[in-house]
Amino acid sequence: MEIDPRKLPDMPELMIAGPGELHEEDLEIMGRQVIAHYGDLWTKLHEQTIGQLARILGCRDLPYLIPGTGTACLDAAVANLFEAGQRVVVAQTGFFGTRLTQIAHAHGLDVIDLEVEVGAPIDATRVFEAAQKADGVLTVHVETATGVRHSIEEIARAASDAGAVYVVDGIASVGGEYLKVDQWGIDAVVTGTQKGLEAPPGYGILALSPGGRARLDARESRPAAFYLDLKTWDQYRDDWGAWHPHPVTMPTNLTLALGSSMARILEEGLETWIDRRHALAMRCREGLAALGLEPIPARGFGANLVVAHWADDPALIQKHLLAKGIMISGGLDPTMGKAIRVGLMGRTATDAMVDRMLDGVKEALST
Numbered sequence: 159m160e161i162d163p164r165k166l167p168d169m170p171e172l173m174i175a176g177p178g179e180l181h182e183e184d185l186e187i188m189g190r191q192v193i194a195h196y197g198d199l200w201t202k203l204h205e206q207t208i209g210q211l212a213r214i215l216g217c218r219d220l221p222y223l224i225p226g227t228g229t230a231c232l233d234a235a236v237a238n239l240f241e242a243g244q245r246v247v248v249a250q251t252g253f254f255g256t257r258l259t260q261i262a263h264a265h266g267l268d269v270i271d272l273e274v275e276v277g278a279p280i281d282a283t284r285v286f287e288a289a290q291k292a293d294g295v296l297t298v299h300v301e302t303a304t305g306v307r308h309s310i311e312e313i314a315r316a317a318s319d320a321g322a323v324y325v326v327d328g329i330a331s332v333g334g335e336y337l338k339v340d341q342w343g344i345d346a347v348v349t350g351t352q353k354g355l356e357a358p359p360g361y362g363i364l365a366l367s368p369g370g371r372a373r374l375d376a377r378e379s380r381p382a383a384f385y386l387d388l389k390t391w392d393q394y395r396d397d398w399g400a401w402h403p404h405p406v407t408m409p410t411n412l413t414l415a416l417g418s419s420m421a422r423i424l425e426e427g428l429e430t431w432i433d434r435r436h437a438l439a440m441r442c443r444e445g446l447a448a449l450g451l452e453p454i455p456a457r458g459f460g461a462n463l464v465v466a467h468w469a470d471d472p473a474l475i476q477k478h479l480l481a482k483g484i485m486i487s488g489g490l491d492p493t494m495g496k497a498i499r500v501g502l503m504g505r506t507a508t509d510a511m512v513d514r515m516l517d518g519v520k521e522a523l524s525t
């Protein structure tokens with residue numbers, strides 16, 4: 159059967175582990191006419207958007223905003239902060255921890271895998287020990303496969319004490335968790351637009367601390383890339399800043415929707431916003447636990463944007479919820495086929511939706 163993109167059937171409401179659904183006003187922005195990606199208005203808007211990102215990430219250096227997804231910027235972070243033959247410690251937290259190993263290998267790095275028990279936080283002391291023999295450390299902030307928030311402030315200290323460059327995948331955390339790039343001394347943090355920032359997918363974002371910037375400036379060779387060479391982006395920012403401060407055509411609608419979404423977060427106040435996300439995750443976690451589903455993360459390490467619980471028959475729960483018009487996620491390695499994961503981001507991240515979802519899970523479990 160052919161799908162007509164102009165006439166989609168009714169779609170379920172998304173409570174998956176990302177992306178989130180857009181808020182109504184941002185949806186309207188996405189439907190507006192395309193604008194030029196250069197000129198006075200655009201340049202101001204672009205600069206303003208990057209300023210909003212810097213506030214959310216807690217960094218003075220202006221973050222890179224690169225069309226692609228979060229993973230494009232993970233590639234960029236590894237390609238630009240390391241050189242082939244260097245060695246990195248990668249925490250094996252689950253599907254996205256494993257992806258960091260794949261990315262490191264793709265760039266010719268040697269990897270020391272640091273095993274991490276499912277549901278447990280990464281042990282910063284073990285990172286320090288392993289990093290003595292390495293040039294860098296790569297970890298996720300939130301592992302989306304398990305719903306665990308890792309203690310990246312401690313890990314940053316351990317990496318720094320060991321003299322290693324620290325790169326964090328913050329794709330499932332930025333906007334929904336406390337994270338301070340400069341204050342915590344994280345060399346590079348990567349995120350995307352479609353999770354905690356509650357905008358459509360399509361941009362990767364990369365923030366550098368002063369240490370990360372110094373590492374980038376100190377390297378001798380250039381990465382084997384043009385698009386993902388951060389110096390390409392620096393050059394356009396420096397030389398074409400007043401008119402076209404980036405080397406490629408930018409997705410203007412996405413930029414507007416991202417700016418609108420971040421204004422919503424910043425107008426409420428980042429801390430208040432995150433605290434509200436935290437309270438919602440607790441409501442969700444306690445509700446699922448009360449139905450007999452055990453949380454995957456160890457107590458105190460559950461993430462705000464992805465709530466993951468063990469389930470005997472996740473497919474049955476998912477199917478029952480879909481029939482009620484709600485889509486959640488199943489597990490992902492190492493929780494594949496053994497867990498449900500609920501995303502709390504975007505339009506559906508409300509008490510009312512969490513309660514509707516919990517009612518559906520309760521019905522599914524009693525069938």
Ligand SMILES: *Cc1c(COP(=O)(O)O)cnc(C)c1O
Binds near residue numbers: 298
């Ligand atoms: C979603 C996710 C990714 C993949 O991000 P893309 O934007 O699809 O490239 C990577 N890491 C984590 C932790 C994620 O949650």
